Amino acid sequence: MTTLNDSLKQQECDISLIDVIQRILSASKDISFRLQQGALAGILGATEEENVQGETQKKLDVISNDLLKDALKASPYVYGIASEEEDFAVPGNDGGEYLVTYDPLDGSSNIDINVSVGTIFSIMKTTGNSDLAQDFLQAGTNQVAAGYVLYGPSTILVITTGKGVSMWTLDNRIGEFVLTNDKVQIPAQTKEFAINMSNQRFWAEPVQAYVADLLAGEEGPIGKRFNMRWVAAMVAEVHRILTRGGIFMYPWDGREPSKPGKLRLMYEANPMAMLVEQAGGLCRTDSERMLEVAPTEIHQRVPVFLGSKEEVERAVSYK
Incomplete structure (x- = not known):
C-alpha cells in the first residue's frame, strides 16, 4: 500500500x-x-x-x-x-x-x-x-x-x-x-457547467451571453446540449470537475461594485487553480490567469472561471 x-x-x-x-x-x-x-x-x-x-x-x-x-x-x-x-x-x-x-x-x-x-x-x-x-x-x-x-x-x-x-x-x-x-486529468471538453443562476440578472453582459449560448443547446452557436450542476460548495464543484470534467463559474456581478467577485483569491481560488492546472485544466479571472494575479490583501476577492480547458477558453473569450 x-x-x-x-x-x-x-x-x-x-x-x-x-x-x-x-x-x-x-x-x-x-x-x-x-x-x-x-x-x-x-x-x-x-x-x-x-x-x-x-x-x-x-x-x-x-x-x-x-x-x-x-x-x-x-x-x-x-x-x-x-x-x-x-x-x-x-x-x-x-x-x-x-x-x-x-x-x-x-x-x-x-x-x-x-x-x-x-x-x-x-x-x-x-x-x-x-x-x-x-x-x-x-x-x-x-x-x-x-x-x-x-x-x-x-x-x-x-x-x-x-x-x-x-x-x-x-x-x-x-x-x-x-x-x-494518482493521475487525475480533466477532460479538455465538457457538457456540464456550474453557476448560481439566481444571480443571472446581476452578471456582466459577456457572462449572460455565454450562459445563454450554453442553454441554447444543439440549436445554439456552441452546438451541443449542456447539463447544469450547483452544489453551493466550491470544493464539491471542483471535485466533480476533477472527476469527470466541467466548468465552474463564479463571476463578478453588479450588486457590490466594490467587490470584484465572491470567492477569495488566497485560500480558495489559488489552491484550486493550482490543482486544476496540474490536472490539465484552466483557471482564470475574467481577464487573466488566476495564478498570476498579484494579491493586494489576504481576503481579496476575484471572479473565477475554472475547469475543462476548451470550455474555460470559450467562456472568457466573450467580450
Missing part, C-alpha cells in the same frame, strides 16, 4: 513540507469525525458571530478553524497562517519557512442539510518579510503545495505539490489516507 508520506518523498518534498501537510490532515481527520457525528457532536447551527467577510459563522466553521490553527502553530516549520475565519494573519514560529492559507470549511451553509463540504489549503514559502501580512501577498505561482479535503460519503484528499494531482481516500479502519487515483 502506497502511503502519502512515501508519495511525497518520491516527489522529493522536504521533510518540513511533509510535516506541514500531515498536520493539516491530522486536523482534517478530526473535522471529518465531527461531521460524521453531526447533531450528536453539537456542531450544527450558527454562532452569533460574523467573520471578516461579514458572513455568519457556523459552529463548525469556528471549530475547524481552531483545529487547523492549533495544529499548524505547533509545527516548527510554519511561519504564518491566514484563514477565512481570521481577520488578520496569525504568526507561527520565527524559524518557520512556510506560509499556510486555508478555508477551514468551505460550503459550511450545507452542514445542517448533510451535503458535502470541505477544507481548502495552500502552502507557500515565506519571503522573510518582517511584515507578516505583506509576506502572504505572493502570486499563486509561488505555491509549493495545494489541495483540499472533501467531506462527503467518503473523506477524500486531493493534493498537488506541482507534480500532478492525486486523490486519497480516508480508510477509517486504519485512520490513514489510501491512494485511489
Whole structure:
C-alpha cells in the first residue's frame, strides 16, 4: 500500500513540507469525525458571530478553524497562517519557512442539510518579510503545495505539490489516507457547467451571453446540449470537475461594485487553480490567469472561471 508520506518523498518534498501537510490532515481527520457525528457532536447551527467577510459563522466553521490553527502553530516549520475565519494573519514560529492559507470549511451553509463540504489549503514559502501580512501577498505561482479535503460519503484528499494531482481516500479502519487515483486529468471538453443562476440578472453582459449560448443547446452557436450542476460548495464543484470534467463559474456581478467577485483569491481560488492546472485544466479571472494575479490583501476577492480547458477558453473569450 502506497502511503502519502512515501508519495511525497518520491516527489522529493522536504521533510518540513511533509510535516506541514500531515498536520493539516491530522486536523482534517478530526473535522471529518465531527461531521460524521453531526447533531450528536453539537456542531450544527450558527454562532452569533460574523467573520471578516461579514458572513455568519457556523459552529463548525469556528471549530475547524481552531483545529487547523492549533495544529499548524505547533509545527516548527510554519511561519504564518491566514484563514477565512481570521481577520488578520496569525504568526507561527520565527524559524518557520512556510506560509499556510486555508478555508477551514468551505460550503459550511450545507452542514445542517448533510451535503458535502470541505477544507481548502495552500502552502507557500515565506519571503522573510518582517511584515507578516505583506509576506502572504505572493502570486499563486509561488505555491509549493495545494489541495483540499472533501467531506462527503467518503473523506477524500486531493493534493498537488506541482507534480500532478492525486486523490486519497480516508480508510477509517486504519485512520490513514489510501491512494485511489494518482493521475487525475480533466477532460479538455465538457457538457456540464456550474453557476448560481439566481444571480443571472446581476452578471456582466459577456457572462449572460455565454450562459445563454450554453442553454441554447444543439440549436445554439456552441452546438451541443449542456447539463447544469450547483452544489453551493466550491470544493464539491471542483471535485466533480476533477472527476469527470466541467466548468465552474463564479463571476463578478453588479450588486457590490466594490467587490470584484465572491470567492477569495488566497485560500480558495489559488489552491484550486493550482490543482486544476496540474490536472490539465484552466483557471482564470475574467481577464487573466488566476495564478498570476498579484494579491493586494489576504481576503481579496476575484471572479473565477475554472475547469475543462476548451470550455474555460470559450467562456472568457466573450467580450
